[in-house]
Amino acid sequence: MGYGMEGGGDELAGRRVLLDLGEERIIEEHIVPALSPPQPGELLGPGEDARDILPRGPRMLIAHDGYSVKTLRLPWRTMVDIGYAAVMGAASDLVAKGAAPHAVTVALGLENNTRIMDLDNLIQGIVGACHELGARYMGGDTNISADPWISVSAIGFTVARPPGRGGARPGDIIVATGVYGAMGAVALDHRVAERYGWVREATRRPRVRVELAYIVARHHSYITSSMDVSDGLSYTLYTMSRLSGHAFLVTEPPLYHPELPEYCAREIIHVDRHECIWDRVMHGGEEYGAVLTIRPEGVIYVLDEMKKLEIPHKVIGRVVDEPPGLYREEKGRRIPVPVSRWDQFRGWTTITV
């Protein structure tokens, strides 16, 4: 507690909270040192109310995401993981559109009895994610909040045309990047999912493969639409189908964690292991892969590049000339895929298609 008790060694430092330091010292001692220094040509350094950047390309992409810390806080996520996950969420939006994030800013809302140590860990996660992405943590703001939150703004540059969500055309091939199933298990029941080490491991720090931005940019003339998977694969596919005006036919599940079948063998909701796998890969979230629809003549180039850059991916279906809808096609039968998403205000929500 107590003002003026600083410098009392590690044990005390571990108990110190934001209120003890106050805004100025929090920023100057705990945030500014973590920020990216000015690069050649830039004049405003860490701690300034604004930063300057020389544009790195003829088109810039911006995304701005917010998170409730409660929502990000899976029981096995530390504050480091939470900072990391928040940055990856905003980065994922840029990458799916073909831009690697260059600059990241973060506004925080924290309780004034938040331990300084927790703030430091949060910052460490933010810095770690930026490092992983090759992005710069440029600054932001701190605020008081009884219900902690993180808001992340990301800026990237590209020379290419970014694909929208709604451009898929009949005949396009649907490719999903990323590995699915773990967050689907969490979404179903996080207390059960928590028992599985592979689930905890896969969901602790959702990772965005920034190399995908390069592929989307390089092959933009073949990529008719692209959307990141942040609210579950079924929701991403459904949204892209709806906005394109065409049906999405899924013939294969995406890549999933090799442990998923074993999990599904024990799961009690589904008697059918096959259906369990489909459910868990479709109704997750925060996988931060992307769904791309690709003109057939370009598929070979895109897949070849994904292989070279070691981006996990799979062809999962095709776009057909029928009214919007999301279907599985198995053994010649078509089964409508239920669509669900994490709705900020309603929680897990089934969408009536």
Added chain:
Amino acid sequence: MGYGMEGGGDELAGRRVLLDLGEERIIEEHIVPALSPPQPGELLGPGEDARDILPRGPRMLIAHDGYSVKTLRLPWRTMVDIGYAAVMGAASDLVAKGAAPHAVTVALGLENNTRIMDLDNLIQGIVGACHELGARYMGGDTNISADPWISVSAIGFTVARPPGRGGARPGDIIVATGVYGAMGAVALDHRVAERYGWVREATRRPRVRVELAYIVARHHSYITSSMDVSDGLSYTLYTMSRLSGHAFLVTEPPLYHPELPEYCAREIIHVDRHECIWDRVMHGGEEYGAVLTIRPEGVIYVLDEMKKLEIPHKVIGRVVDEPPGLYREEKGRRIPVPVSRWDQFRGWTTITV
């Protein structure tokens, strides 16, 4: 309440809350229609997870501010005013550095029992501020929060060198733009301040004069430092003094509201009306003027342009070759100015200089 009761007319609509609509409809029906459409060359429209912008200048400035709605909520501010104030806060940071905001993104954290009407009003305030600034509301994110918050990211462009906070040199003239006193009265006691119509009027929608960006950019070679006044004039002056390594000598109060002397005549804390005026102008916040330090040979050009563009301003002092500190100089005497700021975690805080 209930799902599926939509379309029941105005009375029902007034009672509908975010939970009733869900995230997708909130975004598609209430936010997307308010967003700026793509301009020539831009490909990603409202509702996409990212937006694209063609850079409008060879240097971009970014600022990212967050706010607790509680902190922004003076009793006489509506939700429209709160949205407006949040955008102006981020805009102010860019303007003081010489860039007019071009793009604004906003992440919101709201309770799920927030009335749709309140959301609409918040959006209206955001749009209104963007309109006033000539900026574009490009998108963002919505989240659930038990303690509502707003996070605003602003991007602007400039051809000039943005001044930092710490570049003041001995001999420089100190100019403060903006009109002071109203927020100082609120900071002292908002229940007393509320009785004054001029205080409510002046603090309802803090306004940023975007034309100042042009002046800062055009005369950047004379402007040695610049900082916006968001946490009180004393804190801005103190910070600029501290970072420059030189003392700031204030010889005149800044412009203040013409009703301030009358308020001070009734104020019971100060027996001395003159001291009351100094206190109220120094210890406010959110005035969103700026303090500029200007090389003496450039003052005439900067002031002349401020007059032409009708930006309220006043020469309030000079920088002297002495250790950092903030002083008033009156009738040849120097009086240290107490420094205070709104600290997010501690509330009003006196800073020991």
